[in-house]
Amino acid sequence: MKRLSIAEALREAMREEMLRDERVFLIGEDIGIPQGFGGAFTVTLGLSDEFGHERVVDTPISEKAIVGAAVGAAMMGMRPIADVQYSDFLFCAADEIINQAAKMTYMSGGTVKVPMVLRAPVGATNRGAQHAQSPEGFFMHVPGWKVAVPATAYDAKGLLKTAVRDEGPVLIFEHKRLYGKGGRKEAGGLDLTSGIPDEDYCIPFGQAVVRREGADLTIVATLLMMHRSLAAADLLAQEGINIEVIDPRTLVPFDNETMLASVAKTGKLLIVEEDNLTGGWGAEVAARVADSGFDLLDAPIKRLASYDVPMPFAPVLENFVVPSVDRIIELARAMVKGKV
Amino acid sequence: MISPSTPPGLLLRMYRDMIRIRKFEEKVYLLFLEGKVLGTIHQYQGQEAVAVGVCSALRRNDCITSTHRPHGHCIAKGVPLDSMMAELFAKSTGCCKAKGGSMHMGDISVGAVPAIAIVAGGVTLAAGMGLAYKLQRSDRVVACFFGDGAVNEGAFHEGANLAAIKKLPVVFICENNFYAASTPMQLTTPVGIAERAAAYGIPGVVVDGNDVAAVYQATVTAVARARRGEGPTLIECQTYRTVGHSRGDAGTYRPKEEVELWKQRDPIERLRRSLIADGAAENEIAAIEAEADREIETAVAFAESSLPPQPEDALLHVYGEGVTP
Numbered sequence: 168m169k170r171l172s173i174a175e176a177l178r179e180a181m182r183e184e185m186l187r188d189e190r191v192f193l194i195g196e197d198i199g200i201p202q203g204f205g206g207a208f209t210v211t212l213g214l215s216d217e218f219g220h221e222r223v224v225d226t227p228i229s230e231k232a233i234v235g236a237a238v239g240a241a242m243m244g245m246r247p248i249a250d251v252q253y254s255d256f257l258f259c260a261a262d263e264i265i266n267q268a269a270k271m272t273y274m275s276g277g278t279v280k281v282p283m284v285l286r287a288p289v290g291a292t293n294r295g296a297q298h299a300q301s302p303e304g305f306f307m308h309v310p311g312w313k314v315a316v317p318a319t320a321y322d323a324k325g326l327l328k329t330a331v332r333d334e335g336p337v338l339i340f341e342h343k344r345l346y347g348k349g350g351r352k353e354a355g356g357l358d359l360t361s362g363i364p365d366e367d368y369c370i371p372f373g374q375a376v377v378r379r380e381g382a383d384l385t386i387v388a389t390l391l392m393m394h395r396s397l398a399a400a401d402l403l404a405q406e407g408i409n410i411e412v413i414d415p416r417t418l419v420p421f422d423n424e425t426m427l428a429s430v431a432k433t434g435k436l437l438i439v440e441e442d443n444l445t446g447g448w449g450a451e452v453a454a455r456v457a458d459s460g461f462d463l464l465d466a467p468i469k470r471l472a473s474y475d476v477p478m479p480f481a482p483v484l485e486n487f488v489v490p491s492v493d494r495i496i497e498l499a500r501a502m503v504k505g506k507v
Numbered sequence: 508m509i510s511p512s513t514p515p516g517l518l519l520r521m522y523r524d525m526i527r528i529r530k531f532e533e534k535v536y537l538l539f540l541e542g543k544v545l546g547t548i549h550q551y552q553g554q555e556a557v558a559v560g561v562c563s564a565l566r567r568n569d570c571i572t573s574t575h576r577p578h579g580h581c582i583a584k585g586v587p588l589d590s591m592m593a594e595l596f597a598k599s600t601g602c603c604k605a606k607g608g609s610m611h612m613g614d615i616s617v618g619a620v621p622a623i624a625i626v627a628g629g630v631t632l633a634a635g636m637g638l639a640y641k642l643q644r645s646d647r648v649v650a651c652f653f654g655d656g657a658v659n660e661g662a663f664h665e666g667a668n669l670a671a672i673k674k675l676p677v678v679f680i681c682e683n684n685f686y687a688a689s690t691p692m693q694l695t696t697p698v699g700i701a702e703r704a705a706a707y708g709i710p711g712v713v714v715d716g717n718d719v720a721a722v723y724q725a726t727v728t729a730v731a732r733a734r735r736g737e738g739p740t741l742i743e744c745q746t747y748r749t750v751g752h753s754r755g756d757a758g759t760y761r762p763k764e765e766v767e768l769w770k771q772r773d774p775i776e777r778l779r780r781s782l783i784a785d786g787a788a789e790n791e792i793a794a795i796e797a798e799a800d801r802e803i804e805t806a807v808a809f810a811e812s813s814l815p816p817q818p819e820d821a822l823l824h825v826y827g828e829g830v831t832p
Contacts, residue, residue, distance in 0.1 A: 192642060221642065227672065232665035235631020236638055239649075242620065243570070243639035262662065266625050267632060274611040275621040276604030277824035310825050334827025 170360040172347025176320035177210045177286075180327040181248060183367065185218055188246060191331060192222040194233055195250040195286075199223035207252035208288055208343065208351045230256050234263035234285065238336075241283040242271065246331055253298045254287035254340060257306070268336045269311030283337075284330045290342045290391055290441060291478045291485050292353050299478035299485075301441040303340050303389070304448040307418045313337045313372055314418040316389040318345065320361035322416055325370030332369065342390040357394055373420035377429065381409030383503045385429040387452060388439040389415060392490060396439050399495035408503050418448050426452070427460045434465035435502050439490055444472040469507065471498050513720040515785055521563050521719050522782060522792070525555040525775050527799045528579045531588060532750075534803050535578070535595060539754060543811075544595045548609050551579035553717075553749035556774035557682050558583035560722025560744075561650050564730050570618040570636055570649045572629030576748075577612045577622035580652055585617040592806035598813035605816045606824060627657035630666030630679070637675030637739075648676040648733040650726070656687025658700050667741070671707035674738035678729040681743045682716065688752045689760045701743040709739050716744030717774040749773070 171179065184191045197204050198211040199220055205212025215223035226233050230251055237249035251257055257264060264285070271281050289301040307314050315330060315337060317323035323341070330337035344356040378393065379400050388396040393414045400410035411429050415422055430436050436456055438449035449470045456468055471490045479485055501507045532552050538544040551558070554576075562571065562583035573580040581591055586602055594601030595609055602614045603621060613621035620636075623629040633651035640647040657663050658681060670677045681700050685692050704711025710732070714725045722744055729740035747769035751758045758766065779792060 194638075224638070224673075227665075227668055229665035229669060231662050232631045232634060232669040235628075235662065235666060236635030236669060239632035239635025239637075240639040240642070241635075242615075242632070243636045243643075245639045245642060247635075262625055262628060263631060267623065267628060271621060272827055273824045274603060274607045275613065275615065275824075276601075276606045278603075279615050279621060280827045282827060313826070336827075 168362050168364060171320045171324070171363045172349050172358070172360050173317065173320045173323045173341065174208065174210050174346040174350030175348070176324040176361065176363060177327055177341065178212065178214065178349070179363070180324040181211065182214060182217065184328060184331045185214070185222060188331070190244060190246040191248065192224060192245060193248050194224040194226060194237055196226055196228055196233070196252055198250065199225050206250060208346050210346070210350065230259035231263055234260035235267060237283045237285065238263060238268045238271065238281055241281045242279050246282055248284040248286065248331065250286040252288070254289045254302050255297050255300045257287055257302065264306070264312070265309050269309045272335060273311065280334050281336050282334050284327070284339060285336065286339045286341060288343045289340045290344055291489050292343045292355070293480060293482055293485060295480040296477035303418055304442050304446055304451070306338050307448050307451065311336065312419065315339045315372065316416065316418055317341065318390050318393045318414050319359065320347070321363060322370060324363060325368050326372070326416065328367070329369040329372060340390065344391050345394070357391070359394070370416065372417045373422050375413050375415045375422035375425040377411060377425065378414050379410065379412040381411040382433060383409045384435045384437060384499055385411045385413060385426070385433045386437045386439055386495070386499065387413045387415060387426055389418070390441065392439040392441050395490065395492050396495055398492045399499060402492070402496055403499060406500070408500060410499060421452070423455055423459065426456065427463065430456060430460050430463045434463065436464065436468045437499055437502060438468070438470045439495055440470070440472045441489055442472060443475045444470060445475050447472055466502060466505065469498060469502060471495060513723055515787070517563065518720065518778065518782060519787065519791070519795070521559045521723070522775070522778050523795045523799070524559045524583050525719065525778065526796055527588070527802065528555045528558065528582045529775055530799045530803055531582060531591070532578060534807065538595070538807070545597055546608050547754050549576040549753045550750045551576055551748070553769065553773070554682055554684060554746045555579055556719035556722055556778070557680065557716045557744045557746055558652070560719040561652070561680050561726045563723050564726035565618070565648070565650060568618060569647050570620055572620050572633045572636070572649065572651045573613065573622035574626070574629065574652055574654060575610045575622070575624040576654070577610065580622070581612045581614070581619050584619040586612070586614040586619050588802055588806040589809040590614065592810040593813050596810035596813070597815060598810055599816040599820070600809070600813040604820070627653055627660030627662040629653060630657070630663050631669070633677050634666045634670040634675055637670060637677040638673065640676050641673070646734045648678060648730050650678045650680055652680045652682060654687065655681060655683040655685060655692050655696065655700060657681070658703060659695055667707050667739070670739045671709045674736060676733035676736070677739040678726060678733055679739055679741045681741065683743050683745050684748045686752070686761065699743070701741060704741040709741060711741040711743065713743045713745060716746030717772045717777060719774060719778055747772070
């Protein structure tokens with residue numbers, strides 16, 4: 168057992184999968200340049216030294232080609248791990264992601280498989296609107312993709328390994344403020360580590376984790392918002408309010424059962440997400456609970472999300488837009504006290 | 508009239524496949540008018556020499572990527588007509604189990620990736636397929652078909668550039684039929700298509716796309732270069748679709764004289780005249796044509812007698828094996 172950050176855990180997962188399976192290779196921008204960055208957030212640092220530039224493929228700035236090449240290589244029996252430097256750039260490759268990767272298996276009647284992983288950093292970090300988005304909801308909408316959202320190093324390693332071994336395309340959204348040590352320094356970043364077992368492990372998709380137990384209110388949150396929700400729950404505990412915090416870990420497939428069991432206990436659900444409110448993943452989750460858990464609820468489902476604006480640059484603006492610990496506390500408290 | 512130095516036996520085989528494509532397409536058009544073939548169709552009449560010339564230079568385990576106009580590519584690569592016709596009839600025995608239809612026709616077991624109907628969509632995928640072959644230390648190659656309209660898509664640039672810089676075993680086949688749907692090339696493309704190869708530092712060649720032997724020879728050269736690890740080639744095959752862009756397109760935007768001129772350059776007629784001039788017997792050619800007719804009749808009967816998919820089959824094949832949401 169050792170302790171690793173998310174950046175270190177992702178790097179170790181890729182390294183181990185490349186050692187385990189020669190079909191696994193990395194493709195992206197700035198990922199293996201000698202004396203370079205190791206990807207925009209240093210996650211691939213050192214891997215080209217160990218595996219060479221044939222298996223750590225540095226590309227031109229061509230997101231369509233990165234994703235398209237990953238699709239083509241996967242169809243031919245490889246296991247590419249592609250990455251884009253910021254999740255906002257996924258939209259450059261929208262066709263390859265949505266029309267090619269997601270539909271190929273279906274269009275072929277199941278005869279062609281696309282076992283690829285696509286990594287994408289999310290989250291607002293004072294970089295302005297085009298390096299800030301949390302677009303998980305867009306891709307959760309596309310049948311064919313599975314979507315993982317690891318909030319801890321333990322999950323990052325185990326979910327990435329499951330993704331590499333899956334027979335279809337998997338998107339992994341990583342939060343820039345959660346990479347931790349061995350990653351790129353981020354203002355406002357959390358420096359968290361997890362105990363990582365020495366032996367190989369995978370985390371099955373579709374299994375949420377109850378991060379904290381409580382009887383008064385259920386919060387469902389991912390990535391940075393999950394950590395902010397835990398911080399809020401700690402502070403509310405001092406007031407005698409007990410919050411249950413659920414981390415879905417994957418949005419597709421989504422663990423409805425764990426969430427509904429929690430709502431059955433608390434009767435109240437708050438969804439906290441960094442994406443802007445309208446059409447985010449939280450809307451889908453709220454709809455599912457309204458559909459199959461209506462009788463469990465004793466209050467309306469609430470969503471706390473970023474406001475419906477592009478992400479601004481100034482810290483004072485960004486902090487206003489993205490849900491803060493204080494805002495989570497305020498809304499959670501009001502819900503528990505029956506005031507909303 | 509037909510480029511020399513292609514073995515006569517091979518030319519006869521190419522004639523056979525071109526005839527199979529022509530007759531298949533003519534039959535599909537009639538079936539479409541009868542309402543038996545559903546959806547839309549983009550047909551290949553007039554361009555047969557391109558698909559057949561290219562695919563004759565490939566091995567069975569080499570792959571192709573195709574387009575919204577895929578019937579000819581599929582036939583040339585060896586997809587059985589039975590399963591193609593069944594796909595068009597939306598039957599469960601179709602090559603894509605009725606999930607694909609005309610525009611996604613393919614059969615990976617013969618190297619035909621399901622056709623990609625987003626213009627230029629196959630270009631980046633072909634680069635990735637070539638990357639896979641390179642990493643696998645295989646000498647397989649991929650031939651990537653696209654039309655003249657595709658070269659103005661961003662995906663063309665990104666895929667061609669990546670394939671070039673990584674020296675990937677890809678042969679880019681531009682079927683230049685001079686019209687992107689109804690829009691003539693002179694309104695969209697200021698530089699000759701093959702000339703664009705210079706921008707990527709790869710060979711670019713123009714061939715008469717209605718001369719099957721010329722297409723074949725150019726592809727043989729490009730494939731050999733790709734197998735040697737020297738990277739991609741862009742082959743611009745100048746050709747013409749003698750039918751509309753898609754169902755119901757009468758092609759009114761094209762001058763009558765132009766259409767007539769190209770009909771006189773019909774690739775099948777040209778090859779037939781050449782074969783006969785080289786001593787092929789009329790009855791041998793007639794036998795090839797009769798056999799194609801029989802094969803198509805059989806395919807139609809197979810498609811008609813096949814069962815449609817179960818409605819619930821719509822829920823299958825969304826994800827690869829493994830975790831299902």
